[in-house]
Each structure stands twice: as structure tokens, then as C-alpha cells.
Amino acid sequence: MHTVLLRKLLEALLTLFFATLIIFALIRLAPGDPVRLMLGHPGEIAAQGTSAYDEKVAELRAELGLDRNIAVQYVTWLGRLAQGDLGTSIFTGKQVGSEIAARLPATVTLSLSALLVQIALGLIFGMVAALRSGKLADQLIRVACVALASTPAFVVGLVALALFAVKYGVYEISSDFSAARLWLPALTLGVLGAPQLVRIMRANLLTEFGKIYVSSAQSRGLDRKRVVRHAARNALIPLVTMVALSFAGLIGGAVVIESIFSWPGIGKYALDSILVKDYPVIQGYALVAVLMVVLIHFLVDVVYSALDPRIHHKGEAGREEKA
């Protein structure tokens, strides 16, 4: 078991390493001189061309080590990252790391709450659809899921805002991170993500219902509720991955909802930074988002090997099956 986890850990670290390479390469490929970019976009800087500006450029170039060769630059950059130094924002001059850390709780709170809504809806409607499969309830749930999965998140978000904030006035429009403002974005995000879980829960349950242990339990006259409970438990295990991946998706995908509801999370911070071309913030955001995704994937592997003893032995083979 430990060797499997150790290998997973190494894989996660390797993924992170390559991710930093990609981000570093993208920054270097971006048009323009990174130093001038860091000082502000050309054309937006009135001071450009003055001797003070050139001096600042040379100073920053040396400070960042950009006058050295590219491998050295990468290693230096990586070293800073390892110490948690994500650089400073061009726009505010504040530390990107601490700015992101300050906004992370808002994003994580929103994502976790949305996840709970998703799981609740997924379990309830998935179970109903499976139990009533082929009947009216199943068809209705199916239609609702397809319709919801075809609707852009911003439409749902804006309609929710128009209804609850503008029409009924029960939701406060501000940019605070408070418990009173959490429910609407969390519900919106949760409802939007639910169709996927409903479908998988339904499919898993139907697969379990078709297995021999269910028919044998039924033929022995076991209480229907008990049989369903057993099947449901087995159907839940594969759901762990889905839920975790969904959480990882929420961290990155909550941007639209954060933006609509002015929820002060990292997505909104990154978005505001893109519009003012604040490069260090964008880079920091990408790194933090990737770090979280990799961490979540690794945790799934850990949970899995704790849940399912077969994985200890199968390792790569189990993985093939999943793929």
C-alpha cells in the first residue's frame, strides 16, 4: 500500500513540476519583455522612455535575474515559489501570495457549500430516477438534467440575482464575504453541477440493481428498503472520485458565479487582474489552482486505497480500468 501511495505522491510532484514548466514557458512566450510587462503594459505607462523608466527596467531585470540564462532563471523562480513567494502585484504592489491566501477562504467556502448542494441533489434525484427508472419521474428528472446542463452558468446566476436581489429583495448586493451572502451563489453553483452527479448516481444504482446479490436478496424475500440501502452503499464508492473531481472543477469554475455575485474569491481576483494585465497575479492564480487540483487528485487516490483494498495490489491495472 505504501509503495502505491509513494508512487502517487511522486506522480503528483512530477505533475506539479511540469505545470510550473508550462506556466514559466507561457510567461516567457507572452509577447513583450517580461520586465516591461511587469512594470505595466507598454503604452499605458506615461513614464516610458524616460531615463527613470530605463533605470527601473535594468534594476528589475537584475533583481529578477532575467539577465542570466533561462535554466538559471527557471530554477531561481522555482526556488522562490517553493518558499511561497509568488511575487508582488503590479497594480497594488502587495504580495500576491498573501492576497490569494486572503481570498482563498471565500472560494473554498463557496465551493464546499456548492458541493454539498450538488451531493444532496445528486443523491436524492439520482436515487429517485433509478428507483422509478423508465417511469414519469425518471423522464422528468432526465429532461431537467439535460436542460440544466445546456444552460450557461451566467444565465442561471443572473436570473437568480434578478429574482432574489432585485425582485424580492431578499439578497444583499455587495462584495462582502459573509455567511448571509453565501446561500444564493452556493445554491446556484450547486444546482448547476447537480445533473452530472444525478446521472452517475442513477447509472451506478441501476448497475448495482442488476447484480446477482440484489436479485438473490430479493428472491429470498428481503425487505426492499434494505436491499436498496445495500445497493446504494456500493453505488456510492465510485462517486467519491466524481465528487472530488467536481470539487476541483469548482475551484477553477466558480469564476463566473464569483463574478456575478461579486463573491470576493480568488477567481474574481484573477479576473480583475486580467483586465488590468496584472501578470504576477495571473501566474500566482494559475499556480494555486493547479496546486489545489493536484492535491485533490492525490487525496482521492489516498481515500480510494483506504476504501478499496483491491487497489493496493492492482495499482496500474486498476488505473487502466478507470481510464
Added chain:
Amino acid sequence: MKRRLNSKNPASLIIGLVVLAILAIAILGAPLLAPYDPVAQNAAERLEKPSEKHWLGTDRFGRDILSRTLHGGQTTLLSSLLALCAALAIGLLVGMAAGMFHGSALDHILMRIIDVLLAFPFMVFAMVIAGLFGTGLVHLLLAVVSVWWVSFARLTRSVVLHAKNETSYAAAKVLGASNLAIMRKELLPKAISPVLILATFELGTLILSIAALSFLGLGAQPPAPEWGSMLADGRAHFFQAPHILIGPAAFIVATVLAFNLIGEGLRDRLDPYEKLEL
């Protein structure tokens, strides 16, 4: 058992195809069907609600939203389709190579690249591209292609791995067919239908993602008559005149719905996909 449960699916395939056909006619026939010039401004008719004269109302420059939506659909749909085809081609190639040489160094490297890209949520990647290289439809599509091929590559690889267990593959090997010939004649035909089904679903997701990024101001920039830029424009005036946003949004919903329905209908017709669900 599954077959019986999904007996309603021919309906979803037909409805999807009909909706798509209507949309395609409306959008491709935009120059003939659109009642107004999509860029003609009319200061006297700004922000008008939907009426008999302007079915979907007018925007803040008095331009007819229906005409803009029909014309804009060409750019949006063709560019999404183009990006998807590029991603699909890369995915097929990579997936076939990785599956064909399963276990080799090439396979390991390709799978590692895929793992890394999977760690980048698409929205995050697109935001990074927009942030570093500038906003706009072209950059958005580049971001789409760089990340989106991964799902096709994974599916193709697993199809290939299954196909390699079959006797026809062994026969081709024994007869001394070259790797290239096996890939072309044996593996590609097997991979193509599940990949195309995945593509119908992905096209819906893709259009939604592009719409979301455009809504955030990272896609095509106004005044182009394109759905994304119309969304970005409509956002600013949503509470004042919600119909600006609703027009293009309704077309997006219809398009995505059509592709999702077609995907659902097709998926249930093809058995192999059921076993290879991603």
C-alpha cells in the same frame, strides 16, 4: 436491460437533429433571413423591448438583436467547430500512438503530458492565456485546442487498448501488417465512432465554456456581431434591459441542447461507448 430503459432515446436524437437543422438553416441563411443589417445603428430605437418590429428587441445602439444573433452565430459556431476539429485530430493521433505503443516510453511521456493538462482546469488555462497574451476570440480558441484534445486522446487510447485484445488485431500482426497500416485500417475505424460521440457532447460544453469566458469579457470584443461579445455587452445592461442577453443566450441554450440530445441519442446506439465511458 439498459437498452429497454433508454427506449425513449430515438426521440432525443430526432429532436436534437431537428433543432440543429433549424438552427443551421437560420444561422447559415442569416444574410437572407435576418430582418435588419446586423451592424446598422439606430439611435431612435435604443434598448427597445422585443416587439413585432424587433422580435428580440434592440441593443444600446439600436441594432436589431435577432439579426445580430443570426449573423453572430456563424462566427461562434464555425470557430467552435474548427477548434473542436483541431482538438479531435490531435487527440486521435496522440491517443492512437499511446495505445499502439502501450507501455513504451512514448506512451509514458504522452500520458504524463495528459496528466499535467488535466491538472489545469480549462477556465484557469483560458484565463492565463487571456491574461498573458490578451483577450480575444483567437486566443480563446487556442486555449481550447491546447487543453481540449486530452479527453479525445484518453478515449482513443482506451479504445485502442481494447481493440488490441481482439483477434483481428492479432491476425493483422501475424500477417505482418505495418504499425501504420494497423493504426489506419484496424484501430482508427474502431476509435472514430466513440470519439465522434464524445465530440458531440464536448461541442456543447465547449460552446458553453466559450460563452462563459466571453461573458467575463475574455472572448471576442465588441462591436463584432458574435454571441460572446453580445453576451459581454448584454451583461453591462442586464438589469436595465435583460433582453439583450436573453437573445443570444436562448440561441446558445438551443444549440447546446441540440448537441446534448444528439449525443445522448447516439451514445445509446453504440454499444462500445457504454463500456468505455469516460
